[in-house]
Amino acid sequence: MSENKETQEKESGQKMVLKASDIDPKFKYEISKIPGSEKVMLCFQCGTCTADCPIARFDDFYRPRKLIRMAQLGLKDKLLSDDVIWLCSTCFTCIDHCPQDVGIASIVRALRNLSVKERDMPVAYKELASNIRKTGYAYIISGMRLKKRESEGLPSLPKADLKNIAKLFGTTGLSKMLEKVET
Amino acid sequence: MPELNYLIFLGCVIPYRISSYEISTRKVLDKLGVELVEMPEFNCCGFPLDPINHDMMLTLAAQNLCLAEQQNLNIMTLCNGCFGTLNHVNKELKEDKKLREKVNVYLKEIGMEFEGTTKVKHLIHVLAENIGVERIKDAVQNPLNPLRVAQHSGCHIIRPAKYVGSDDPENPTVLKKLINVTGAECLNYLDEMECCGAPIIGVNEKLPLQLAREKLDHIRAVGAQALITVCPFCHMMYDLNQPRIEKTFNEKFGIPVLHYTQLLGLAMGFSPEELAFKQLRVNASEIVTK
Numbered sequence: 001m002s003e004n005k006e007t008q009e010k011e012s013g014q015k016m017v018l019k020a021s022d023i024d025p026k027f028k029y030e031i032s033k034i035p036g037s038e039k040v041m042l043c044f045q046c047g048t049c050t051a052d053c054p055i056a057r058f059d060d061f062y063r064p065r066k067l068i069r070m071a072q073l074g075l076k077d078k079l080l081s082d083d084v085i086w087l088c089s090t091c092f093t094c095i096d097h098c099p100q101d102v103g104i105a106s107i108v109r110a111l112r113n114l115s116v117k118e119r120d121m122p123v124a125y126k127e128l129a130s131n132i133r134k135t136g137y138a139y140i141i142s143g144m145r146l147k148k149r150e151s152e153g154l155p156s157l158p159k160a161d162l163k164n165i166a167k168l169f170g171t172t173g174l175s176k177m178l179e180k181v182e183t
Numbered sequence: 184m185p186e187l188n189y190l191i192f193l194g195c196v197i198p199y200r201i202s203s204y205e206i207s208t209r210k211v212l213d214k215l216g217v218e219l220v221e222m223p224e225f226n227c228c229g230f231p232l233d234p235i236n237h238d239m240m241l242t243l244a245a246q247n248l249c250l251a252e253q254q255n256l257n258i259m260t261l262c263n264g265c266f267g268t269l270n271h272v273n274k275e276l277k278e279d280k281k282l283r284e285k286v287n288v289y290l291k292e293i294g295m296e297f298e299g300t301t302k303v304k305h306l307i308h309v310l311a312e313n314i315g316v317e318r319i320k321d322a323v324q325n326p327l328n329p330l331r332v333a334q335h336s337g338c339h340i341i342r343p344a345k346y347v348g349s350d351d352p353e354n355p356t357v358l359k360k361l362i363n364v365t366g367a368e369c370l371n372y373l374d375e376m377e378c379c380g381a382p383i384i385g386v387n388e389k390l391p392l393q394l395a396r397e398k399l400d401h402i403r404a405v406g407a408q409a410l411i412t413v414c415p416f417c418h419m420m421y422d423l424n425q426p427r428i429e430k431t432f433n434e435k436f437g438i439p440v441l442h443y444t445q446l447l448g449l450a451m452g453f454s455p456e457e458l459a460f461k462q463l464r465v466n467a468s469e470i471v472t473k
Binding site: 034035036054055058059083086087088089090091092093095096109110112113116121122124125127128129132136137138139141145148149152154155156157158159160161164165167168169171172173174177 | 200202209222223230233235345376387
């Protein structure tokens with residue numbers, strides 16, 4: 001019995017008792033205003049998403065059903081600071097299989113967006129975003145690669161309009177977020 | 184035949200490290216009578232930015248779509264990620280007026296407006312729907328039997344079904360049919376729909392390698408001589424990362440991973456050199472010299 005409790009605690013990665021001060025009762029409304037996350041309140045915890053999730057099969061902590069429950073309960077700080085929200089591989093099986101059409105992967109995306117806004121982002125994403133801002137491509141394609149294309153008879157790569165990209169990074173607020181984490 | 188003109192959208196991964204996919208695709212499509220139009224300007228589809236800023240993903244995807252609209256042509260992608268993103272955003276912006284208006288406010292900043300006049304297709308849609316299996320069959324000069332392979336369609340050309348909707352999401356058959364046309368036999372195996380895990384490799388290496396290891400294990404169990412992919416991300420997980428998987432789990436697989444266009448190219452009579460077989464990490468010479 002105690003072993004079971006221990007496993008549960010280990011799996012959840014947090015203590016079983018919650019304080020009222022941990023809860024933000026308005027969080028579910030905040031989430032449900034984000035496009036793609038409107039149906040967060042419709043989840044009735046059937047667990048189909050988790051049973052069919054390839055990541056949940058290999059990871060002891062990633063449980064999409066639990067993420068949605070935590071969002072409904074208003075455990076905002078816990079959710080936004082938990083690294084597991086970065087484990088969804090966007091295979092979209094949960095989106096197709098959910099009987100309530102909750103759009104779980106979209107809600108996980110919304111949680112990631114909020115976490116970046118209020119906290120930080122994983123280094124890998126910072127790199128991808130900064131590469132796109134600098135070159136238009138998510139990876140830096142070296143001069144050697146470009147020369148190799150020529151020797152292989154491939155046409156030149158399309159060029160991004162970097163001025164336009166910089167403007168879009170500015171208006172969507174992404175530039176500010178990058179600066180925040182770069183400093 | 185004007186419907187066989189497409190703007191080719193390469194995305195980032197292919198020019199970065201998977202040019203064998205591009206080389207073999209260009210050879211095969213040229214012989215099948217498809218004209219690929221080169222774009223002077225395109226950029227990342229937006230997919231890597233979705234986890235950090237959904238608005239920026241929408242806007243970057245829409246900006247690519249606007250560039251295609253200006254050319255009055257449809258887009259063909261080779262990458263599942265690019266297809267999933269561009270197709271989803273294209274459909275969502277066409278259907279959702281409020282969202283379209285929001286994205287157009289961002290686009291106005293760079294003098295663009297999304298109108299919704301272009302379509303997005305993945306290579307396998309062009310092959311199966313626009314060229315058609317019959318025409319491909321006519322182009323096969325060197326049937327590949329008795330070669331036995333397995334397919335991995337990947338996620339974003341299948342799901343979410345609401346936005347993709349061109350194949351059965353529980354039992355996709357498009358790639359299987361395309362493989363069977365080459366004369367190779369496409370085998371069924373356990374958990375065919377399983378994700379390759381590539382999108383999270385930047386934040387967690389272990390999980391994608393575990394997923395990929397399991398897939399290679401299931402493929403080996405049915406005796407497939409090669410795995411066939413249609414996405415540079417999936418290809419990277421199974422081909423480039425195969426030695427790493429073997430080292431991590433202390434297991435030997437040695438399963439060649441071909442782009443579908445390499446398989447089709449062989450059947451159409453191209454040589455392995457012309458199809459850039461040399462660039463594959465896992466040696467595929469056993470299949471070629473069958």
